[in-house]
Every structure is written in C-alpha cells, then in structure tokens.
Amino acid sequence: xxxxxxxxxxxxxxxxxxxxxxxxxxxxxxxxxxxxxxxxxxxxxxxxxxxxxxxxxxxxxxxxxxxxxxxxxxxxxxxxxxxxxxxxxxxxxxxxxxxxxxxxxxxxxxxxxxxxxxxxxxxxxxxxxxxxxxxxxxxxxxxxxxxxxxxxxxxxxxxxxxxxxxxxxxxxxxxxxxxxxxxxxxxxxxxxxxxxxxxxxxxxxxxxxxxxxxxxxxxxxxxxxxxxxxxxxxxxxxxxxxxxxxxxxxxxxxxxxxxxxxxxxxxxxxxxxxxxxxxxx
Numbered sequence: 001x002x003x004x005x006x007x008x009x010x011x012x013x014x015x016x017x018x019x020x021x022x023x024x025x026x027x028x029x030x031x032x033x034x035x036x037x038x039x040x041x042x043x044x045x046x047x048x049x050x051x052x053x054x055x056x057x058x059x060x061x062x063x064x065x066x067x068x069x070x071x072x073x074x075x076x077x078x079x080x081x082x083x084x085x086x087x088x089x090x091x092x093x094x095x096x097x098x099x100x101x102x103x104x105x106x107x108x109x110x111x112x113x114x115x116x117x118x119x120x121x122x123x124x125x126x127x128x129x130x131x132x133x134x135x136x137x138x139x140x141x142x143x144x145x146x147x148x149x150x151x152x153x154x155x156x157x158x159x160x161x162x163x164x165x166x167x168x169x170x171x172x173x174x175x176x177x178x179x180x181x182x183x184x185x186x187x188x189x190x191x192x193x194x195x196x197x198x199x200x201x202x203x204x205x206x207x208x209x210x211x212x213x214x215x216x217x218x219x220x221x222x223x224x225x226x227x228x229x230x231x232x233x234x235x236x237x238x239x240x241x242x243x244x245x246x247x248x249x250x251x252x253x254x255x256x257x258x259x260x261x262x263x264x265x266x267x268x269x270x271x272x273x274x275x276x277x278x279x280x281x
Contacts, residue, residue, distance in 0.1 A: 127269035150214040154181030
C-alpha cells in the first residue's frame with residue numbers, strides 16, 4: 001500500500017498541540033503518527049488523502065503556534081519492519097502486558113496479549129487504548145456480551161475474552177484493521193470474537209457492554225445507535241477524545257438518556273463511562 005507522509009511543523013512546539021492535531025487528522029483518515037523535535041509526521045493511504053480537506057483542517061486550528069505542513073508520497077514499504085524498529089512492549093498497570101511476537105513473554109501479569117504491530121490503531125501505546133484496556137479490569141466481564149466499536153488491532157476484544165466475556169463482536173470500517181484484528185484474535189487463541197468489516201449500521205444484536213474508542217465526531221453521530229443496542233443497565237464506555245471534549249460528550253450522553261458515571265484521563269486524553277438506566281419503550 002502506498003502512503004502519503006505529511007510533515008507538520010509546530011512553532012513553538014507543544015506536545016498538547018501535537019495531540020490535538022493527531023486527533024483531528026485521525027478523523028480524516030490518517031492512521032499512523034510519529035513526533036519529531038519540532039512537529040508531527042502523519043501518514044495516510046494515498047486513496048484516502050485529500051489535500052483540500054487537510055488544508056481546511058489545518059486552517060481551522062486556533063492554536064498559539066504557527067502550523068505549517070509539507071507532503072510527500074511514500075512508495076510501498078515493509079510497514080511491519082518499520083513498526084518493529086520502534087514498537088516496544090507496554091504494561092497496563094500491573095494487569096496486562098502487551099507485546100509483539102518478536103518480544104519475549106513476561107510473567108507476573110494477569111493477562112498477556114500478543115499484537116502484530118501493523119498499521120492499525122490499538123497497540124496499547126496510545127493513551128485512549130491504555131485507558132479502555134485498563135478499565136476492563138475494573139468491570140466484571142464474566143459471561144457478558146460485549147461490542148468493540150472501531151476495534152483496530154482487536155486488542156480490547158482480546159482482553160475482554162481473556163477476562164471472561166463470552167460473546168464479543170468487534171467492528172471496524174478499515175479493511176487493514178479488520179484483517180489485522182482477525183490475525184491477532186487467532187494468534188491469542190480467542191474463540192468468542194466475531195470480527196465484522198463495517199460501521200455502526202453493522203450492529204445487529206444487543207450488548208451488556210459497548211466499547212467505542214473512536215473520535216468525538218463519530219461518537220456523537222453514532223451514540224443513538226449504540227444506545228439502541230445496549231441492554232438495560234448496560235455500560236457504554238467511550239474514548240478517543242481529549243480532556244477538553246468530556247463535557248461535550250457528557251452532555252450528549254445525558255441528552256440521549258444515559259447516566260454519566262465518571263470520566264478518567266491520561267495525558268490530556270479521556271474516557272467517559274455511561275450507563276443505560278432507562279428501559280427502551
């Protein structure tokens with residue numbers, strides 16, 4: 001697959017601004033990011049790259065730094081090899097150890113997950129994936145029916161099965177993520193996860209727990225559909241948002257009749273936990 005690399009300069013540089021720009025670019029199709037000393041490198045498949053949309057996204061930023069960018073085409077390369085150069089194991093508290101197949105196992109964790117580090121979100125390194133994975137250890141998943149929306153590599157679905165969930169659906173609209181999730185689920189010997197290539201319109205069942213680690217715009221657009229598919233007293237756990245978006249998401253959730261439980265944060269990224277306490281009419 002051929003990619004376009006966009007080099008974004010932030011002057012003066014701010015890690016917070018880099019995170020904001022990352023979130024916005026993810027919403028328009030960019031699927032991999034790397035920081036350098038004065039900015040951000042962002043990558044997008046050529047067929048998804050739209051210069052006009054990128055220019056508009058950058059021009060609408062209201063930050064106290066000068067933002068500029070250049071773009072260049074990158075020929076197809078061995079992305080696995082590129083990931084291996086920079087991919088390191090990660091621990092989620094004392095509960096979970098996430099590693100690639102080329103890393104050695106590590107004892108002392110309740111759950112170990114092996115993820116092939118391809119070009120898909122969800123390796124555990126991003127704060128939102130860390131937040132949601134960590135939250136799964138605070139929930140009784142035994143025998144529960146769970147939906148992982150925007151599953152990326154499948155890491156949340158894998159963790160859910162290892163923690164006792166029995167019926168798991170994982171959905172992503174990206175073909176590469178869909179294939180990678182299926183590979184990772186098989187590699188972790190998971191038997192209770194059904195992976196679907198699609199979006200919220202592909203939901204065809206009801207669930208005790210819905211995980212949606214996506215982005216603010218999609219969460220707001222699809223929240224109504226999530227709620228219809230959530231059992232009474234079920235949990236809707238949403239992430240992929242910045243701390244500054246918590247109130248927006250909370251207000252929308254309460255407008256839909258959900259009960260706000262709490263929010264949690266990690267390095268300016270956030271997770272919002274809500275519950276469906278009103279039965280469908």
